[in-house]
Amino acid sequence: MPEQSIPSLVQAQFDEFPYPNVPIEQTVTDNSALFANSITTARYLRERKVVDPAGKLMLNAGCGSGWETLVLATANPGAHYIGVDISAESIKMAQQRFQFHQIEDVRFEVMDITDMTSLGEQFDFIACNDVLYLLDDPVAGLRGMRQVLKPDGIIRTNVHSLYQRQFIFHMQDAMELLGVMDEPASKAVPILRELMDALHEGSFVKSHWNGDAIKTTTGILANFLLRSDKGFTVPQVFEMLRQAELEFVSMVNWQQWKLERVLNKPVPYAMRSIKKLSQEELLHFIELIFPNMTRLIDFWCGHPSGATPPQPFSHEEWWNGSVQAHPLLLRLNARAAFENAIRDNGPVNINGWPGAEGNISVDPFSVRWLIEAFGEKPVPVQALVVQAMELMDWTQEEAFNQVLANLKFLEERLVLLLNSPFR
Known part of the structure; x- marks a missing residue:
């Protein structure tokens, strides 16, 4: 095994305080986390194909206390799971967590993520959350994951945003000057708390000292006293992927990275130049003009495929295809709504759905034929058209046009997924 890529002080911090410090008995209710760690979500975005997690092999690289592994297991029922982490104390907590939740098809190993070949496995999906920015060489971490990724596998990972987090980095540097970053957490946390409480309100650094969560010991250690923490820009992320021979798939929170999300009115003159930007340049442009948008540059990636992005579904594909609700919505019992x-005789409101900006509302008429798409099995689009015809006495063409408009809207937000016989 190569020299460990996580500094010893970082390992010591997580041995002292395994992260995240979530109670072992707690269950996963964060829909955004479940959505981001679902193989169905990621593969559908990349290929516009529906992939069932059952029987797939999942890796949590840098699993910490096992909370992220539990997220992975909850998001992908029926899969097999492996978690690795550099901290032996964290691994102990992860094992206890899964014993409590009585999930048996899992194993945990103390291991550096830059070389996981000794696992002897190839994975369908790898989740590596809040890890890469702690490594001395993040590219080595990406290469370590690529080594154990199946040809059609996919990685969900992230790094801290340099722009959003810059004032937290300033405080980390200030603590470094005082020698506080070399102290055990039990001593460093009170010093940091004392300084932040005394800091003038006009400081940009103080602006991050808001909210109860960040003032807890866990919040302080994960931010102001996070050893080896680093920030990145979009161009740096793309360069790391090139060096690791991986291909960018999509931002996890892709709806936030849309230009219309950061501009609230048209910019016809600037748009002439914006349209000429590559995907990498456009994402960089957005992070420059909206630097406080997100803490993480959170993305999916995989082996280079050489394939072009999937084209929009044709009318023929819609007509001959079948639709199903995203599996997370089945878990949330959306059919009951x-x-x-x-x-x-009212609408259905889907609030807080991770694939959408804002809330989604389905009108009372559409609810009556859409309900069948929220069952356990895919339903043919033609069957939905027949139901719409019966409800409104429409012609087949009229019904198909109405059904298609609704389905396209919901599919774009991954509320519904299309199974096309031609892909």
């Missing part, structure tokens, strides 16, 4: 809406 449709049943209640039909009973009350």
Whole structure:
């Protein structure tokens, strides 16, 4: 095994305080985390194909206390799971967590993520959350994951944003000057808390000292006293992927990275130049003009495929295809909301869905034929068209046009997924 890429002080910090410090008995309710760590989400975005997690092999690289592994297991029921981490104390907590939740198809190993070949496995999906920015060589971490990734596998990983987090980095440097970063957490945390409480409100650094979560010991250690923490820009991320021979797939929170999300009115003159930007340049442009948008540059990547991005589904694909709800919506029992809406002759509101900006509303009429798409099995689009025809006495063409408009809207936000017989 090569020399460990995580500095010894970082390892010591996580041995002292395994991260994240989530109670072992807690269950996963964060829909955004489940959405981001679902192989179905990632593969559908890349290929516009529906992939079932059952039987797939999942790796949590840098699993910490096992909370992220539990997220992975909850998001991908029926899969097999392996978690690795450099901290032996964290691995102990991860094992205890899975014993409590009675999930048996999992194993944990103390291991550096830059060389995981000794696992003897190739993975369908790798989740590596809040790890790369701690490595001396993040490219080595990406290469380590690529080594154990199946040809069609996909990686979800992230790094800290240099622009959003710059004032936290300033405080880390200040603590470095005082020698606090070399102290055990039990001593460093009170010193940091004392300084932040005394800091003038006009300081940009103080602006990050808001909210109860960041003032906890866990919050302080994960931010102001996070050893070996580093920030990155979009061009740096793309360069790391090139060096690691990996291909960018999509931002995990891709809806936030849309130009219309950061501009609230048209810019016809600037748009002439914006349209000429590459994907990498456009994402960099967005982070420059909206530097406080996100803490993480959070993305999916995989082996270079040489394939062009999937084209929009044709009318023929829609007509001959079948649709199903995203599996997370089945877990949330979204069908019950449709049943209640039909009973009350009202709309269905899908609030806080990770694939959408804002809330989604389905009108009372569409609810009556869309409900079948929220069952356990895919439903043919033609069957939905027939239901719409019966409800409104439409011609087939009229019904298909109405059904298609609704389905396209929901598919773009990954509420519904299309199974095309031609892909």
